[in-house]
Amino acid sequence: MSDLVVLVVEDEAEVRSAxxxxxxxxxxxxxxxxAESVDDAEAAIEELIAAGDHLGLVVADHRLPGRTxxxxxxxxxxxxxxxxxRKILLTGQAGHGDTIxxxxxxxxxxxxxxxxxxxxxxxxxxxxxxDHVVDAHLDPLPWLGDLDGPRLLEAWARRARPD
Amino acid sequence: xxxxxxxxLLVVSPVAETRDRLQRDxxxxxxxxxxxxxxxxxxxxxALGRGVMSEGGVxxxxxxxxxxxxxxxxxxxxxxxxxxxxxxxxxxVVTKSTSLHGVDRALRSGALHGxxxxxxxxxxxxxxxxxxxxxxLVEHAPELLDRFDHLLDQHDRERAEQRVAQRRAAPDxxxxxxxxxxxDSHDDEVESELVAALDRALGHPPRIRISPGTTxxxxxxxxxxIYVVLSGVVRLTSTxxxxxxxxxxxxxxxxxxxxxxxxxRRALLTCTSVTDVLAIPVTLEQLARAVDVxxxxxxLLNRVxxxxxxxxxxxxxxxxxxxxxSLAALSEARAQLVANARFTTLGxxxxxxxxELNNPAAALQxxxxxxxxDTSDLLAPDDAEVVHAAAASTSTEPSTSxxxxxxxxxxRHFDARLAERLIGAGADDLASATELxxxxxxxxxxxxxxxxxGTTLRDAERAAHxxxxxxxxxxxxxxxxxxxxxxxxxxxxxxxxxxxxxxxxHRIGEISVEREQRAELPPIVGRPGALQHVWTNLITNALxxxxxxxxxxxxxxxxxxxxxxxVVVEVEDDGPGIPADLLERIFEPRFTTKQxxxxxxxxxxxxxxxxxxxxxxxxxxVERRGDRTVFRVELPIESATDxxxxxxxxxxxxxxxxxxxx
Numbered sequence: 001m002s003d004l005v006v007l008v009v010e011d012e013a014e015v016r017s018a019x020x021x022x023x024x025x026x027x028x029x030x031x032x033x034x035a036e037s038v039d040d041a042e043a044a045i046e047e048l049i050a051a052g053d054h055l056g057l058v059v060a061d062h063r064l065p066g067r068t069x070x071x072x073x074x075x076x077x078x079x080x081x082x083x084x085x086r087k088i089l090l091t092g093q094a095g096h097g098d099t100i101x102x103x104x105x106x107x108x109x110x111x112x113x114x115x116x117x118x119x120x121x122x123x124x125x126x127x128x129x130x131d132h133v134v135d136a137h138l139d140p141l142p143w144l145g146d147l148d149g150p151r152l153l154e155a156w157a158r159r160a161r162p163d
Numbered sequence: 164x165x166x167x168x169x170x171x172l173l174v175v176s177p178v179a180e181t182r183d184r185l186q187r188d189x190x191x192x193x194x195x196x197x198x199x200x201x202x203x204x205x206x207x208x209x210a211l212g213r214g215v216m217s218e219g220g221v222x223x224x225x226x227x228x229x230x231x232x233x234x235x236x237x238x239x240x241x242x243x244x245x246x247x248x249x250x251x252x253x254x255x256v257v258t259k260s261t262s263l264h265g266v267d268r269a270l271r272s273g274a275l276h277g278x279x280x281x282x283x284x285x286x287x288x289x290x291x292x293x294x295x296x297x298x299x300l301v302e303h304a305p306e307l308l309d310r311f312d313h314l315l316d317q318h319d320r321e322r323a324e325q326r327v328a329q330r331r332a333a334p335d336x337x338x339x340x341x342x343x344x345x346x347d348s349h350d351d352e353v354e355s356e357l358v359a360a361l362d363r364a365l366g367h368p369p370r371i372r373i374s375p376g377t378t379x380x381x382x383x384x385x386x387x388x389i390y391v392v393l394s395g396v397v398r399l400t401s402t403x404x405x406x407x408x409x410x411x412x413x414x415x416x417x418x419x420x421x422x423x424x425x426x427x428r429r430a431l432l433t434c435t436s437v438t439d440v441l442a443i444p445v446t447l448e449q450l451a452r453a454v455d456v457x458x459x460x461x462x463l464l465n466r467v468x469x470x471x472x473x474x475x476x477x478x479x480x481x482x483x484x485x486x487x488x489s490l491a492a493l494s495e496a497r498a499q500l501v502a503n504a505r506f507t508t509l510g511x512x513x514x515x516x517x518x519e520l521n522n523p524a525a526a527l528q529x530x531x532x533x534x535x536x537d538t539s540d541l542l543a544p545d546d547a548e549v550v551h552a553a554a555a556s557t558s559t560e561p562s563t564s565x566x567x568x569x570x571x572x573x574x575r576h577f578d579a580r581l582a583e584r585l586i587g588a589g590a591d592d593l594a595s596a597t598e599l600x601x602x603x604x605x606x607x608x609x610x611x612x613x614x615x616x617g618t619t620l621r622d623a624e625r626a627a628h629x630x631x632x633x634x635x636x637x638x639x640x641x642x643x644x645x646x647x648x649x650x651x652x653x654x655x656x657x658x659x660x661x662x663x664x665x666x667x668x669h670r671i672g673e674i675s676v677e678r679e680q681r682a683e684l685p686p687i688v689g690r691p692g693a694l695q696h697v698w699t700n701l702i703t704n705a706l707x708x709x710x711x712x713x714x715x716x717x718x719x720x721x722x723x724x725x726x727x728x729x730v731v732v733e734v735e736d737d738g739p740g741i742p743a744d745l746l747e748r749i750f751e752p753r754f755t756t757k758q759x760x761x762x763x764x765x766x767x768x769x770x771x772x773x774x775x776x777x778x779x780x781x782x783x784x785v786e787r788r789g790d791r792t793v794f795r796v797e798l799p800i801e802s803a804t805d806x807x808x809x810x811x812x813x814x815x816x817x818x819x820x821x822x823x824x825x
Contacts (some may be wrong), residue, residue, distance in 0.1 A: 003579065013560065014622035021615065028580065034563040043564055051571070051579075066673060 003031040003053040019032045022118040027146030038067040043097040062091035074104035084135040086128035140153040169220035170197035175208040176228030196310040205239040210247040223299035229258035244274030253295035278369035290366035297323035326452035364453035382433040388446035389420035395440030399432040400770040416471030519632045546613045553617020571626040587611045646700040653686035663698035670688040674717040681724035693775045700768035701734040708738030735793045
């Protein structure tokens with residue numbers, strides 16, 4: 001069975017592990033991968049695809065060494081392999097212009113400011129992942145408990161009985 | 164006809180030769196109708212005049228040598244006048260002096276009626292004598308006019324009569340008669356016409372030569388007449404609270420003092436000769452007379468006056484423009500002051516923030532330490548050891564990609580999810596993973612939690628330490644209590660660079676920064692905080708240059724080296740560089756190559772750097788090496804002068820020097 005993966009892109013180890021720790025409570029059915037730069041994130045994505053896993057959501061910091069988090073999100077938005085990918089910017093330092101670009105050109109789903117509220121982070125990730133599972137027509141069964149179960153079921157049922 | 168009354172002309176000069184020559188020439192002119200008395204001083208002249216008048220005689224005209232009186236010609240003139248012995252006597256000054264010091268005073272006091280330049284011509288002297296004699300006699304002793312039939316013709320008398328009558332009737336009539344007649348004549352032509360008309364009306368009044376720097380009219384004084392300037396430049400100045408302001412120089416015009424006459428004879432401006440000036444002093448009386456005698460004088464005067472006013476008006480417009488420019492410069496200066504103030508405020512803000520952040524940062528560090536110890540005490544020894552080991556784990560942490568590779572490797576032997584859990588529990592290779600996999604799920608969970616507690620403590624400690632370093636950097640950046648900072652005998656230059664780099668770390672972004680240490684640097688005498696400020700400014704400048712346009716690959720080199728008696732720091736960037744013609748100005752305040760953009764330090768960064776380096780007796784320069792721009796700072800190991808004595812510069816606050824702890 002392929003894993004549903006959330007990729008956390010953050011260059012500072014302490015911050016990254018804090019994010020990962022906060023997302024660990026999402027449930028065993030959701031795997032959290034880590035990357036420390038845009039290049040590393042691209043590598044991680046290729047690896048998980050190769051392993052047959054499924055990328056559902058990216059949580060990216062804006063300020064990264066080399067290319068920025070917004071650069072990554074814009075690039076992923078253009079990547080036809082991930083039509084239903086959800087994107088969250090988690091940052092303390094994105095200018096107005098960067099944010100506008102992320103929204104317009106990366107179809108940013110959510111913007112979270114540092115320091116983040118862990119409950120809010122989990123809620124946002126859970127909602128967006130639910131969106132993803134619905135839109136990508138994934139079998140909702142493995143995530144009924146961890147994501148928004150009723151919504152997944154409703155979407156599943158609607159799809160099973162097209163009127 | 165009273166043939167008995169004695170008529171005496173006076174000649175006053177301390178120099179016998181002048182007296183004699185004047186006496187001789189005057190006697191020749193009067194031809195026995197009058198006698199000529201001579202006196203060596205004003206006092207003698209007054210005594211002589213008093214004697215003549217007490218016996219019923221008249222003293223119509225006195226000729227006073229202006230140049231050689233020991234007390235000064237002007238004083239002699241005024242003394243003679245103030246003596247009161249000769250109230251109606253017309254006083255003519257004879258001078259060859261180029262300095263007119265005091266003439267204005269005499270003119271204003273009414274003591275001076277005419278002027279003859281020495282050496283005089285017979286005609287000049289005659290015309291002066293005729294005019295003054297006629298005026299006096301018509302006014303005070305018309306019955307004696309007949310004695311001078313040979314000298315004064317009917318025309319002279321009539322003119323004198325008119326002058327006297329009109330002066331009595333309307334002494335200020337010049338002002339009432341203004342009826343400007345404008346035509347297209349050139350100013351110069353009108354002026355020369357006026358001079359000619361004045362000559363006709365006043366019998367060629369004397370020209371005087373005024374040497375440069377002579378005050379002709381003093382602002383605020385009573386004006387007794389005007390000057391018609393024939394050649395030379397006269398400057399009109401106004402005294403303000405801020406000193407003398409030049410209002411007119413080229414725009415002065417030919418007639419000086421006329422405007423003052425229009426304002427109740429009070430001089431508006433101070434008139435000073437700039438060059439040699441040739442001028443005709445014309446008293447108010449002479450002016451009135453000239454206008455009466457020759458109506459064209461009035462209209463010419465008006466035209467010259469209007470031309471002069473027009474010139475001054477134009478000058479006034481120019482002054483207005485100058486004023487506008489000055490105002491613009493002033494507002495720019497003000498903006499700079501505001502910018503400087505803002506910069507100072509930034510320093511103060513940093514200091515305040517550093518202070519406020521310092522306590523919580525310290526508390527955080529201590530709290531993390533305490534949590535670690537209490538946790539160890541609380542837990543079973545095995546768990547405590549795991550926590551402790553995880554907390555003590557250092558930088559040998561695998562990278563994210565290594566971690567993913569490890570997971571892949573372990574996942575080949577175990578379930579992918581188990582692999583994740585084994586790594587979480589501390590597996591760092593297949594062997595340790597296999598060992599851990601043998602544990603019960605509970606044990607594994609417990610290990611994972613203990614390990615995570617340890618790494619979390621470690622992360623918290625690192626984060627708190629980072630906050631503390633930033634606070635320290637901020638404190639050394641910010642201004643100290645005395646605003647000057649501390650002089651330190653053993654400044655570690657490398658460390659000040661480290662501090663600066665930490666401060667600008669958030670700006671570095673895509674730029675890669677290389678440290679190149681070519682030599683071990685000896686400690687130097689200086690202010691570490693100030694030096695850190697220099698590096699901060701230079702690095703920020705280089706970062707801006709390197710990211711300025713897309714052309715730069717974005718590398719920055721910080722190079723340190725030792726030279727005999729000096730240390731060298733170079734900051735090198737591969738930005739587009741500074742155009743050669745701007746290199747000179749790059750250290751000036753508010754210089755920025757980014758048009759319209761407020762740059763770091765509000766354009767003061769490099770100038771502050773220069774000031775600080777200068778305070779350290781060092782040098783700072785910029786040069787182009789290939790396609791790279793290099794700022795080079797050289798600092799003496801031991802400063803030649805006492806750095807501590809350097810005054811605080813305006814425009815920036817020297818940062819406080821608390822040595823930054825790394």
